[in-house]
Amino acid sequence: MTAKIIDGKAFAARVRAEVAGHVARLKADHGITPGLAVVLVGEDPASEVYVRSKGKSTVEAGMNSYEHKLDAATSEADLLALIGKLNADPAVHGILVQLPLPKHLDSDLVINAIDPAKDVDGFHISNVGLLGTGQKSMVPCTPLGCLMMLRDHHGSLAGMDAVVVGRSNIVGKPMAQLLLGDSCTVTIAHSRTKDLGEVCRRADILVAAVGRPEMIPGDWVKPGATVIDVGINRIERGGKTVLVGDVDFAGAAKVAGAITPVPGGVGPMTIACLLANTLTACCRANGLPEPEGLTA
Ligand SMILES: NC(=O)C1=CN([C@@H]2O[C@H](COP(=O)(O)OP(=O)(O)OC[C@H]3O[C@@H](n4cnc5c(N)ncnc54)[C@H](OP(=O)(O)O)[C@@H]3O)[C@@H](O)[C@H]2O)C=CC1
Ligand SMILES: Nc1nc(=O)c2c([nH]1)NC[C@@H]1CN(c3ccc(C(=O)N[C@@H](CCC(=O)O)C(=O)O)cc3)C=[N+]21
Numbered sequence: 001m002t003a004k005i006i007d008g009k010a011f012a013a014r015v016r017a018e019v020a021g022h023v024a025r026l027k028a029d030h031g032i033t034p035g036l037a038v039v040l041v042g043e044d045p046a047s048e049v050y051v052r053s054k055g056k057s058t059v060e061a062g063m064n065s066y067e068h069k070l071d072a073a074t075s076e077a078d079l080l081a082l083i084g085k086l087n088a089d090p091a092v093h094g095i096l097v098q099l100p101l102p103k104h105l106d107s108d109l110v111i112n113a114i115d116p117a118k119d120v121d122g123f124h125i126s127n128v129g130l131l132g133t134g135q136k137s138m139v140p141c142t143p144l145g146c147l148m149m150l151r152d153h154h155g156s157l158a159g160m161d162a163v164v165v166g167r168s169n170i171v172g173k174p175m176a177q178l179l180l181g182d183s184c185t186v187t188i189a190h191s192r193t194k195d196l197g198e199v200c201r202r203a204d205i206l207v208a209a210v211g212r213p214e215m216i217p218g219d220w221v222k223p224g225a226t227v228i229d230v231g232i233n234r235i236e237r238g239g240k241t242v243l244v245g246d247v248d249f250a251g252a253a254k255v256a257g258a259i260t261p262v263p264g265g266v267g268p269m270t271i272a273c274l275l276a277n278t279l280t281a282c283c284r285a286n287g288l289p290e291p292e293g294l295t296a
Helices: 008-030 045-060 076-088 107-111 125-132 141-154 172-181 196-201 249-253 266-285
Strands: 035-041 064-070 094-097 161-165 185-189 205-208 226-229 233-237 240-244
Touching: 008 045, 008 141, 008 266, 035 045, 035 076, 035 266, 045 064, 045 266, 064 076, 076 094, 076 107, 094 107, 094 266, 125 172, 141 172, 141 226, 141 266, 161 172, 161 196, 172 185, 172 205, 185 196
Parallel strands: 035 064, 035 094, 161 185, 161 205, 205 226
Antiparallel strands: 233 240
16 A cells, blocks of 8 residues: 555645634734744754744734744743733734753743743643643644644544554643544553554554654554654755654555655644634634634
8 A cells, every 4th residue: 555645734834824814804804913922042953943934934824923032041030021021912812932941941830831821832731731621722733733634634533543652741642632532542652662563553543753763664554544743853864964754754655544744744734733823812812703623
C-alpha cells in the first residue's frame, strides 16, 4: 500500500482563509480587530523563525500582531509585569509565551499568570482542567491541528485505537485528551514504555510527538493506519540541514493508509490553529458567537 499524504499546508491555508473571512466580518460589522501578542525571551534562532512566521500569518489574516522580544537575562518579575500589562490590554485577545523559556524562569508560574481567556496556547492549568473534563476551553494548537486533520480524513474517530507516543504537556497529553473526547481508545506511550513497537502496531491512529529524528520505523505501523508526525527535527544529511519528523516517512508511507509529511504537515496546522484560537478568544471576549468548526 502507498499512503495518502495528508497535506497540512493546504489544509492550513484553508483554515487561515476561513479565519481571515471571520476577521473581515468582525471589522466590518463590529469595528473589532483581533490581536495576538507573542512574547519571546532570549535569542533561540529556531524560535525566532517560528515567531516571525506567526507574526506574518497573523497580519495576513487581518489581525494585529504584537511582538515582544525580551533579553535572555530578563527577570521573572519583568516578564510577569509584561504579562500583567497584556492581560489588561483590551486590544490583545491572545497571548503566547514562546517555550522553552531560559532556565532561570519558572515556565509554570509564567504560563499560569496569563489570563486563561487569552491563553491561546491552552497551557494554563484552568484550560488543561477544562479540556480534561470536557468543558469549553482554549485547546492547544498542535493537538487541535492534528485532530482537525484526523476528523477530515476519517469523519468519526469513535472506537479507533489511538496511540500517542510522547506525554508532554504541550503535545502528548492534550492530544490524548482530544482523542479520548472523540471516543478513541487511547494509549499514551513514553520513554519507559515496554515493547514500544508492539504498542505502536496496535494503533489505527499513531501520533508521534517525541523529538527523535525518524525513530519510528515502517514496521511499527499497522497496515492502513493513519500516522500523524508531530516531530520537527533538524538534522545534517548529505552536507545539508534538513527537517525530518519522528517517523521514518519513506518506510511508514509504504504501510500506512495516510500520513502527514514533515515539513508541510502538522507544523502549518499549528500556526493556523493559533490564529483560529485568537479569533475564538476575541469573539468570546466581545460576547459574540464563535465561529463553528475552528474549535474542538
Ligand atoms: N509541529 C509542531 O507544531 C510542533 C512540533 N513539536 C515537535 O514535537 C516533538 C515533541 O515535542 P514535545 O512534546 O515538546 O517534546 P518533549 O521533549 O517535551 O517530550 C517528548 C516525549 O517523548 C518521549 N520520549 C523521548 N524519547 C523516547 C523514546 N525513545 N521512546 C518513547 N518515547 C520517548 C518522552 O518521554 P518521557 O516523558 O518519558 O521523557 C516525552 O514524553 C519535537 O520534535 C518538537 O519539536 C512540538 C510542538 C509543536
Ligand atoms: N508557546 C509555544 N507554543 C507553541 O506552539 C510552540 C512553542 N511555544 N515552542 C516551539 C514549538 C514548535 N512549534 C512549531 C510550530 C510550527 C512549525 C512549522 O510551521 N513548521 C513548518 C516548517 C518550518 C521550518 O521550515 O522550519 C512545517 O512543519 O512545515 C514548527 C514548529 C510550535 N511550538
